[in-house]
Amino acid sequence: xxxxxxxxxxxxxxxxxxxxxxxxxxxxxxxxxxxxxxxxxxxxxxxxxxxxxxxxxxxxxxxxxxxxxxxxxxxxxxxxxxxxxxxxxxxxxxxxxxxxxxxxxxxxxxxxxxxxxxxxxxxxxxxxxxxxxxxxxxxxxxxxxxxxxxxxxxxxxxxxxxxxxxxxxxxxxxxxxxxxxxxxxxxxxxxxxxxxxxxxxxxxxxxxxxxxxxxxxxxxxxxxxxxxxxxxxxxxxxxxxxxxxxxxxxxxxxxxxxxxxxxxxxxxxxxxxxxxxxxxxxxxxxxxxxxxxxxxxxxxxxxxxx
Numbered sequence: 058x059x060x061x062x063x064x065x066x067x068x069x070x071x072x073x074x075x076x077x078x079x080x081x082x083x084x085x086x087x088x089x090x091x092x093x094x095x096x097x098x099x100x101x102x103x104x105x106x107x108x109x110x111x112x113x114x115x116x117x118x119x120x121x122x123x124x125x126x127x128x129x130x131x132x133x134x135x136x137x138x139x140x141x142x143x144x145x146x147x148x149x150x151x152x153x154x155x156x157x158x159x160x161x162x163x164x165x166x167x168x169x170x171x172x173x174x175x176x177x178x179x180x181x182x183x184x185x186x187x188x189x190x191x192x193x194x195x196x197x198x199x200x201x202x203x204x205x206x207x208x209x210x211x212x213x214x215x216x217x218x219x220x221x222x223x224x225x226x227x228x229x230x231x232x233x234x235x236x237x238x239x240x241x242x243x244x245x246x247x248x249x250x251x252x253x254x255x256x257x258x259x260x261x262x263x264x265x266x267x268x269x270x271x272x273x274x275x276x277x278x279x280x281x282x283x284x285x286x287x288x289x290x291x292x293x294x295x296x297x298x299x300x301x302x303x304x305x306x307x308x309x310x311x312x313x314x315x316x317x318x319x320x321x322x323x324x325x326x327x328x329x330x331x332x333x334x335x336x337x338x339x340x341x342x343x344x345x346x347x348x349x350x351x352x353x354x355x356x357x358x359x360x361x362x363x
Contacts, residue, residue: 058153063209064350065150069162070213072143077190078221079136080183082109082228083126085245087179090119092237104231108224109134127182128175136186137169143193155200158193165189208289212345215286219311220338222246222279223331226269230327239265246277266324271315279334283312286341293349304344311337 086105090098102117106125111134114121125132132138144166147154154162168174168189174182194214201207229242239262243249252268253260272278287308294301311334315323323330 058205058209060350062150062153062206064346065146066153066206066209067213067345067350068146069143069150069154070210070215071217072139072146073190073193074214074217075221076136076139076143077187078218078225079109079126079134079139080186080190081245081247082221082225083123083136084180084183085241086122087119087183088244089237089241101232105228108228108231123179127179128172130170136183137174140166140169140186140189153206155196157200158196161189161193161196165193205293208292209349212286212289212293215282215289216338216341216345218277218282219279219286220335222269222277222282223334223338226266226279227328227331229266230331238262242269248275248277251275263324266327267320270323271320280312280315283308283315287312290345302344302348304341304348307337307341307344 082105086101089096089101098118099116102119102122103114105122106112106114106117109126111125114125124135126135128137129135130137130141140162144162147159147162151159168185174185177185197210201210225242225245229238232238240249243252243265246269248269252265255268255272256264268275269278271280273280275281287305290302290305290308294305
């Protein structure tokens with residue numbers, strides 16, 4: 058497969074996942090401001106922006122957050138910009154992306170472009186982005202051959218899910234003293250129903266954190282996503298039994314820490330642990346780029362966004 062095509066498929070996966078997860082973060086942020094009348098809007102907005110890599114905003118409020126993470130096409134961290142990135146990557150790999158998938162991505166972009174999302178209520182706009190990402194993901198799953206190109210798409214999506222889930226958990230850890238912090242975090246990851254079914258009347262904040270970190274069956278947990286990224290990378294390396302690249306070794310080390318580490322240790326100093334995990338994702342991305350793609354090192358990462 059041409060390096061250009063492989064890189065485009067990898068980035069389609071990353072951008073789609075980023076758009077979806079950013080919409081989840083935004084919706085939970087807005088819900089928290091509505092449901093908790095004593096919350097410090099400027100402080101929680103500053104924390105969310107810092108977790109997403111934006112440190113230079115003075116006195117941010119929910120309007121600032123909506124612009125930078127939601128609608129602003131020029132902001133590299135917005136969900137609209139992420140979807141535009143997915144559309145441009147799909148355009149560069151038209152010979153590999155199925156017609157149905159291209160039409161779904163292009164149609165969605167036309168629904169977003171020109172500030173059209175801003176004319177919708179914010180919660181409806183976030184829901185629309187999630188629904189369209191699910192449509193594109195489902196079409197890709199059912200219309201693409203699950204060959205080498207599919208593995209690049211899966212690798213990008215899984216690695217981005219690890220990165221974004223760690224940011225959602227880090228945001229919750231900074232506000233863990235709030236009465237609904239972990240409930241809202243579970244909802245941000247689409248995990249609330251699955252968590253309640255798993256733990257029923259024994260649900261605690263500690264168990265919520267463990268569920269999002271190491272549950273083996275929930276597809277948005279850190280461990281599950283690390284496992285899928287590692288499987289995709291192993292497939293791209295020909296199923297070798299010995300890790301042959303730095304990317305695979307880094308993923309394996311991260312997965313082993315979560316899979317075999319003591320649960321009580323995993324939830325100590327969560328912000329630092331999640332920041333370490335984000336650095337691991339960035340290092341894996343750089344290693345994948347230098348090993349599989351031409352022009353490695355030409356792109357610059359900013360909070361996980363190139």
